[in-house]
Amino acid sequence: MSAHNDAESIRKEVKIYITVFLGLAVLTVLTVGVSYFHMPVALAILVALVIATFKGSLVAAIFMHLRAERKLIYWVLVLTVIFFIVLMAIPSISQWDQRMIR
Amino acid sequence: MEIPYTTETRPDTGLYNAKLGVWLFLASEVMLFGSLFSSYILLRTGAPSWPHGRDLGLSVPLATINTMVLIGSSVTMVLAWASLKLKEFNKYRLYMGLTILAGFAFMGIKAYEYATKFEHHHFPKTNTFFAIYFTLTGLHGLHVLGGMIINGYFWGPGAKMWETDPERFTNRIEVAGLYWHFVDLVWIFLFPTLYLL
Numbered sequence: 001m002s003a004h005n006d007a008e009s010i011r012k013e014v015k016i017y018i019t020v021f022l023g024l025a026v027l028t029v030l031t032v033g034v035s036y037f038h039m040p041v042a043l044a045i046l047v048a049l050v051i052a053t054f055k056g057s058l059v060a061a062i063f064m065h066l067r068a069e070r071k072l073i074y075w076v077l078v079l080t081v082i083f084f085i086v087l088m089a090i091p092s093i094s095q096w097d098q099r100m101i102r
Numbered sequence: 103m104e105i106p107y108t109t110e111t112r113p114d115t116g117l118y119n120a121k122l123g124v125w126l127f128l129a130s131e132v133m134l135f136g137s138l139f140s141s142y143i144l145l146r147t148g149a150p151s152w153p154h155g156r157d158l159g160l161s162v163p164l165a166t167i168n169t170m171v172l173i174g175s176s177v178t179m180v181l182a183w184a185s186l187k188l189k190e191f192n193k194y195r196l197y198m199g200l201t202i203l204a205g206f207a208f209m210g211i212k213a214y215e216y217a218t219k220f221e222h223h224h225f226p227k228t229n230t231f232f233a234i235y236f237t238l239t240g241l242h243g244l245h246v247l248g249g250m251i252i253n254g255y256f257w258g259p260g261a262k263m264w265e266t267d268p269e270r271f272t273n274r275i276e277v278a279g280l281y282w283h284f285v286d287l288v289w290i291f292l293f294p295t296l297y298l299l
Binding site: 007010011013014017018020021024025028029031032035041044045048049051052055056059060063064065070071072073076077079080083084087088090091094095 | 117166293
């Protein structure tokens with residue numbers, strides 16, 4: 001990553017890291033706060049997962065440098081995401097032949 | 103034999119080898135944790151009722167502190183790498199040391215939480231919730247421990263490489279960081295799943 005190579009851009013990066021840290025801390029407090037609202041389960045899960053996904057994306061994009069990475073890494077991750085979605089979908093197969101309990 | 107492409111980028115991938123290697127490893131890690139999350143969904147949707155973690159005595163405040171600790175350690179990890187890029191080795195030592203200390207703090211709090219569970223006779227065999235709770239947090243804890251060992255090596259004896267091959271050492275810290283951030287990322291999902299929902 002050529003953008004990382006001069007001292008000036010690294011110092012800029014460091015400022016971004018600190019900002020992201022503060023953002024992640026705020027989002028953590030938000031997740032905990034929201035969980036005390038006694039929302040319906042489906043909504044609570046949705047809200048928690050949206051916040052977690054946003055936090056995870058920040059970590060991946062900024063700390064793991066994914067916002068400026070080589071194409072090959074993106075392709076590896078696209079494959080990973082596809083297989084991950086399949087994994088998450090597998091439990092629903094168990095409900096094809098039986099009624100949902102809840 | 104020299105390991106190829108430790109610092110220079112390989113023409114066909116555009117990457118140094120360790121980075122691609124660690125990303126492929128992380129892809130397999132996504133599958134490992136993914137399959138357990140998938141099991142969690144199956145167990146939860148298949149159960150007639152599912153408890154709130156906090157109703158079973160899981161401590162939300164402790165887990166919140168642990169989340170902050172791990173997020174903080176991710177920042178110090180990336181600052182350790184940035185310090186090497188800026189050729190400030192002493193700062194690297196400081197930030198890497200803080201990252202390792204945060205690892206100890208996380209494991210200490212986790213151990214305390216486990217001890218409290220055991221005191222209340224909550225074991226993996228107790229019920230489905232605790233079975234998946236201990237599996238997921240246990241596997242995650244092992245990953246934290248693994249990261250601490252790697253980071254400890256690069257803080258101590260492994261840091262000698264800074265004298266002989268600084269660029270390669272910097273890359274090692276970058277990929278060790280990729281792993282550490284991944285462990286943080288997993289926790290970001292584990293925390294709400296087990297404690298809050």
